[in-house]
Amino acid sequence: MISPSQCRAARGLLKWTQPKLADESGIGLSTINRYENETRPLRETAILRIKATLEDAGVEFIPASSSNGAGVRLKTD
Secondary structure, three states: OOOHHHHHHHHHHHOOOHHHHHHHHOOOHHHHHHHHOOOOOOOHHHHHHHHHHHHHOOEEEEOOOOOOOOEEEEOOO
């Protein structure tokens, strides 16, 4: 799972707008907006689709550890 802040950060790394993420993921723009602004929780299936879309575009999600918070970065080849 990813947090709303990780979603926003991932879009920033990719230079994607919310409409771009909506188009690429098939999730409605208003749904993405409410999720990122934390005004509406999403179903797990929707979050997984967003996560997969961002990963396919080159983002890697970093889980939180005992010494660091969760984050995102671009994948390196």
